[in-house]
Amino acid sequence: MNRSNYISLAAAFIILGLLQVTVLKNLILGNYSSCFIYILPLLLIPLEVSAIALMATGFLYGISIDTFYDTPGIHAASAVLVMYLRPGLIRLLTPGGGYDAGTQISAAELGWGWVLSYFIPLIFIHHVALFFIEAGNLGMFWVTLGKATMSSIFTLVVSLIILYIRMPQKGSRL
Amino acid sequence: MYSLFQFLYRNRAFLTFLFLEVISFWLVLNDRSYLGAKFFNSSNRLAANVLSVSSNVSDYFSLGKVNAQLAEENRQLHEMLLNQPPKGIDPIRIDSVSIDSSNYIYEMLAAKVINNSTRRVNNYLTINKGSDDGIVPGMGVVGPQGIVGKVKYSSKHFSSVISLLHTEFLISTAVKRNQVYGTLRWTSGDALYADLQYVPRHVNLQVGDTIVTSGFNTIFPEGYQAGTISEFTISDDATFYTVKVKLATDFYSLRYVYVVKNLLAEEKDSLEQVTIPDYE
Numbered sequence: 001m002n003r004s005n006y007i008s009l010a011a012a013f014i015i016l017g018l019l020q021v022t023v024l025k026n027l028i029l030g031n032y033s034s035c036f037i038y039i040l041p042l043l044l045i046p047l048e049v050s051a052i053a054l055m056a057t058g059f060l061y062g063i064s065i066d067t068f069y070d071t072p073g074i075h076a077a078s079a080v081l082v083m084y085l086r087p088g089l090i091r092l093l094t095p096g097g098g099y100d101a102g103t104q105i106s107a108a109e110l111g112w113g114w115v116l117s118y119f120i121p122l123i124f125i126h127h128v129a130l131f132f133i134e135a136g137n138l139g140m141f142w143v144t145l146g147k148a149t150m151s152s153i154f155t156l157v158v159s160l161i162i163l164y165i166r167m168p169q170k171g172s173r174l
Numbered sequence: 175m176y177s178l179f180q181f182l183y184r185n186r187a188f189l190t191f192l193f194l195e196v197i198s199f200w201l202v203l204n205d206r207s208y209l210g211a212k213f214f215n216s217s218n219r220l221a222a223n224v225l226s227v228s229s230n231v232s233d234y235f236s237l238g239k240v241n242a243q244l245a246e247e248n249r250q251l252h253e254m255l256l257n258q259p260p261k262g263i264d265p266i267r268i269d270s271v272s273i274d275s276s277n278y279i280y281e282m283l284a285a286k287v288i289n290n291s292t293r294r295v296n297n298y299l300t301i302n303k304g305s306d307d308g309i310v311p312g313m314g315v316v317g318p319q320g321i322v323g324k325v326k327y328s329s330k331h332f333s334s335v336i337s338l339l340h341t342e343f344l345i346s347t348a349v350k351r352n353q354v355y356g357t358l359r360w361t362s363g364d365a366l367y368a369d370l371q372y373v374p375r376h377v378n379l380q381v382g383d384t385i386v387t388s389g390f391n392t393i394f395p396e397g398y399q400a401g402t403i404s405e406f407t408i409s410d411d412a413t414f415y416t417v418k419v420k421l422a423t424d425f426y427s428l429r430y431v432y433v434v435k436n437l438l439a440e441e442k443d444s445l446e447q448v449t450i451p452d453y454e
Contacts, residue, residue, distance in 0.1 A: 023228075026291075069291075077199060
């Protein structure tokens with residue numbers, strides 16, 4: 001992971017965060033499905049970053065999103081949860097030969113299968129935590145779970161599109 | 175001692191996790207906390223400036239609707255002026271010069287909505303007026319069509335407002351036709367409808383009855399439009415009606431609001447504070 005990767009990651013945090021709080025906040029498909037794309041840069045933090053730094057980043061980023069949503073703590077709690085589970089899931093998904101030093105989380109290096117099995121559980125857990133903490137009780141369990149599921153699909157699709165667009169094209173690399 | 179440190183070090187990730195989650199949940203549960211009020215809400219200067227830039231852009235898409243709303247509001251005001259009963263023969267009474275603003279009970283302040291949510295369980299708005307304009311938490315907010323909410327926090331130039339679409343925001347209201355009191359409360363879901371609670375069964379209700387604020391609180395002026403009854407039912411063993419109210423305010427197209435300052439609020443509240451304990 002070199003310096004320019006970190007800069008583009010920082011840019012992703014800012015751009016996707018702003019996109020989240022200005023545009024996606026007001027975009028809800030069919031009254032059920034919202035997109036929480038701000039979680040994507042958190043999932044793309046390089047492998048070598050320590051667990052504590054991951055959670056601290058998740059917390060600070062989550063609380064910033066909360067500030068715009070007027071929901072102190074909700075996004076922070078879900079982001080910290082995802083960041084806590086992340087290293088374990090990555091260990092679980094270790095490919096046959098292990099991770100090479102400096103491996104980046106991308107479809108080009110790890111394949112779409114890996115990306116899917118990494119994104120789906122984490123995005124789903126994040127959204128379930130988010131919607132249930134927001135609801136504050138289990139009263140409307142199925143409605144809340146439905147919202148979380150529909151939103152997870154929305155977020156997943158947008159994340160995959162962004163990953164696909166950002167993927168270096170074959171042959172274009174010098 | 176050494177093994178204690180070793181234990182802490184080995185579980186440092188889990189302990190950090192617990193620590194951050196405890197902070198988060200503390201913020202979630204204490205939504206009136208000092209930290210929440212001071213930093214983590216949309217009246218925070220940075221957040222509000224970003225939101226206000228984004229609303230400046232999206233404003234252009236709703237100009238037509240805003241104009242129509244303002245025209246409708248003007249129509250109502252003109253109608254009220256025309257239908258005002260003549261104030262006797264004394265011409266001095268209706269001379270506009272003699273209207274003494276020191277008799278005003280309410281002051282209104284126009285503000286622009288720069289952020290508004292309608293689809294969550296508890297919704298908030300952000301408006302572009304703050305403590306520098308004299309806004310303090312607790313003031314009522316009304317829109318061109320009806321009541322909107324109540325100021326929760328205010329920073330220098332912005333305020334964060336609890337929307338009527340908040341499940342814990344109860345408003346004392348009355349049925350305009352027969353002055354029966356009830357509590358208006360939104361119970362999440364559809365942003366167009368709320369429930370009117372605690373209307374006893376002996377009351378005669380009709381679909382289309384207007385619900386107005388009751389004036390028992392000091393937040394809203396008495397008699398301000400809240401909505402109309404769209405349907406009501408009562409089961410055989412229930413004490414209260416189940417009433418569905420179509421809200422007067424269209425929260426989807428809300429762009430400008432008025433903050434209501436009740437100049438007598440302090441007097442009324444402190445009087446009630448003094449009186450009520452005497453009965454207990």
